[in-house]
Amino acid sequence: MTSPRDAHRSGFACFVGRPNAGKSTLTNALVGSKVAITSDKPQTTRHTIRGIVHREDAQLIIVDTPGLHRPRTLLGQRLNDLVMETWSEVDVVGLCVPADQKVGPGDKFIAGELAKVAKKTPVIGIVTKTDLVGPKQVAEQLLALQQVMDFAELIPVSAVDGYQVGLLADLLVGRLPRGPQLYPAGELTDEPEQTLIAELIREAALDGVRDELPHSIAVTVEEMLPREGRDDMLEIHALLHVERQSQKAIVIGRGGERLKQVGMVSRKQIEKLLGSKVYLDLRVRVAKDWQRDPKQLRRLGF
Ligand SMILES: Nc1nc2c(ncn2[C@@H]2O[C@H](COP(=O)(O)OP(=O)(O)OP(=O)(O)O)[C@@H](O)[C@H]2O)c(=O)[nH]1
Numbered sequence: 001m002t003s004p005r006d007a008h009r010s011g012f013a014c015f016v017g018r019p020n021a022g023k024s025t026l027t028n029a030l031v032g033s034k035v036a037i038t039s040d041k042p043q044t045t046r047h048t049i050r051g052i053v054h055r056e057d058a059q060l061i062i063v064d065t066p067g068l069h070r071p072r073t074l075l076g077q078r079l080n081d082l083v084m085e086t087w088s089e090v091d092v093v094g095l096c097v098p099a100d101q102k103v104g105p106g107d108k109f110i111a112g113e114l115a116k117v118a119k120k121t122p123v124i125g126i127v128t129k130t131d132l133v134g135p136k137q138v139a140e141q142l143l144a145l146q147q148v149m150d151f152a153e154l155i156p157v158s159a160v161d162g163y164q165v166g167l168l169a170d171l172l173v174g175r176l177p178r179g180p181q182l183y184p185a186g187e188l189t190d191e192p193e194q195t196l197i198a199e200l201i202r203e204a205a206l207d208g209v210r211d212e213l214p215h216s217i218a219v220t221v222e223e224m225l226p227r228e229g230r231d232d233m234l235e236i237h238a239l240l241h242v243e244r245q246s247q248k249a250i251v252i253g254r255g256g257e258r259l260k261q262v263g264m265v266s267r268k269q270i271e272k273l274l275g276s277k278v279y280l281d282l283r284v285r286v287a288k289d290w291q292r293d294p295k296q297l298r299r300l301g302f
């Protein structure tokens with residue numbers, strides 16, 4: 001007889017899909033907590049952030065990769081390499097395609113790349129954002145997705161209303177090998193706190209900026225220390241790196257209004273994350289063309 005302990009499964013999953021497909025939101029819905037940043041701007045997830053789903057019968061570690069795209073810069077190339085590397089290391093991959101957009105060349109490009117690992121790693125086709133369309137369109141999207149590659153399973157979900165999120169967790173867990181817990185119960189992510197904080201600041205800074213500017217913002221946390229004379233407060237110093245002087249002006253805004261807003265919004269999120277009051281000092285620095293400069297990329301953690 002197998003004991004429940006022997007039946008325990010553990011392992012890694014990741015979601016892929018074109019930018020904005022809903023991968024981060026789905027990670028959060030599965031984990032039940034805000035660990036991956038989300039935004040309506042494409043390519044917001046630069047770091048491989050893991051969310052951990054703890055269940056009686058399994059521990060599912062979700063690696064949230066950046067969107068795959070045709071590389072134009074050194075950063076783009078590195079991001080793609082990171083995605084490929086992630087695929088070969090996980091137990092199951094979910095290809096996310098939003099229900100409200102036609103299956104297009106971007107999805108086919110990703111499916112083509114995924115097919116290369118599909119013999120080793122099962123791929124689940126996931127139609128996301130089903131709350132945005134009617135049942136007929138969901139069915140059509142499932143059919144369209146089925147054409148692009150040979151999936152181990154196909155499932156429609158909505159991270160917003162929770163539709164089939166539990167079932168998706170079951171499907172993912174079903175593909176994990178038997179094994180013990182890999183992380184302590186209750187731990188939701190193994191990303192260093194500073195990375196999460198930097199991501200929250202970047203998320204706030206991206207809100208309301210258009211075009212190519214989002215790709216030009218990077219955030220580093222330079223210092224975290226107890227605030228002098230306030231033992232209930234943390235003091236955090238962070239830098240927003242942009243590529244050009246003109247971008248600096250946009251990020252700061254007229255009379256510093258935008259930066260103030262970014263500070264206010266992200267401070268609230270950071271306080272929630274850390275469970276402590278925070279004094280946040282944000283500065284903007286021009287790191288000329290950092291996306292094309294290997295030294296700068298390393299300094300910014302890529
Ligand atoms: N209505 C609806 N919107 C969703 C759902 N999931 C995600 N979204 C929205 O779609 C946008 C993109 O979601 P993300 O989770 O950031 O997408 P992503 O694939 O991680 O994007 P990148 O990080 O750019 O690769 C956000 O505005 C989300 O709020 C969903 O189930 N329903």
